[in-house]
Amino acid sequence: MQPLLHEACESLSIILGEWRGSGRGHYPTIDDFEYTEEVIFGHSGKPFLAYGQKTKNAVNGDPLHSEQGFLRATGETALELVVAQPSGIVEIHQGSFASNESACVINLESIYVETSPTAKSVERVHRLLRIEGDTLTYDLSMAAMGQPLQHHLAATLERQ
Numbered sequence: 001m002q003p004l005l006h007e008a009c010e011s012l013s014i015i016l017g018e019w020r021g022s023g024r025g026h027y028p029t030i031d032d033f034e035y036t037e038e039v040i041f042g043h044s045g046k047p048f049l050a051y052g053q054k055t056k057n058a059v060n061g062d063p064l065h066s067e068q069g070f071l072r073a074t075g076e077t078a079l080e081l082v083v084a085q086p087s088g089i090v091e092i093h094q095g096s097f098a099s100n101e102s103a104c105v106i107n108l109e110s111i112y113v114e115t116s117p118t119a120k121s122v123e124r125v126h127r128l129l130r131i132e133g134d135t136l137t138y139d140l141s142m143a144a145m146g147q148p149l150q151h152h153l154a155a156t157l158e159r160q
């Protein structure tokens with residue numbers, strides 16, 4: 001039986017569920033790429049949402065990036081994200097959100113990014129998510145590989 005959504009997460013309920021779509025990525029140090037993506041936001045009745053994401057190369061279907069994390073509503077408009085990537089990168093974000101029944105904007109700035117000894121270097125990450133009805137779009141910028149903060153990803157997903 002599905003547990004009741006914790007009251008701390010009620011104002012984020014619009015994000016719950018499964019989303020699928022596609023995106024494009026670029027960065028000065030790599031070739032441009034296109035990907036398909038599946039995202040799931042779930043909950044267990046506790047005061048956080050569980051977040052999981054996986055992507056595939058849009059051209060040949062090979063697995064690309066994936067990540068898992070948790071989103072906690074920490075105040076009326078405040079939230080925190082912790083997220084880990086199998087490539088050895090861990091991000092902690094602080095942010096804010098604004099939502100109503102049909103739309104939501106979540107703005108997250110990393111306050112901590114750590115990389116394992118063999119991971120690529122990442123210093124800073126900015127994540128901006130928008131939901132309007134059944135469409136979720138996001139942009140992700142990063143300061144990585146010695147480059148200043150700049151755009152890496154943009155995607156559009158539809159609610160399933």
Ligand code: HEM
Nearest residue numbers: 025029030033035055064065120121122125142144145153
């Ligand atoms: C939808 C999510 C993402 C996709 C599809 C994606 C895809 C890619 C691809 C295809 C590359 C180039 C080949 C490779 O190194 O594997 C790449 C490089 C990279 N990505 Fe992403 N990425 C995603 C999210 C992220 C995030 C969240 C971060 C960091 C917070 C990140 C950091 C990097 C770094 C540091 C590189 C290496 C650049 C270099 O080698 O010069 N990526 N990404």
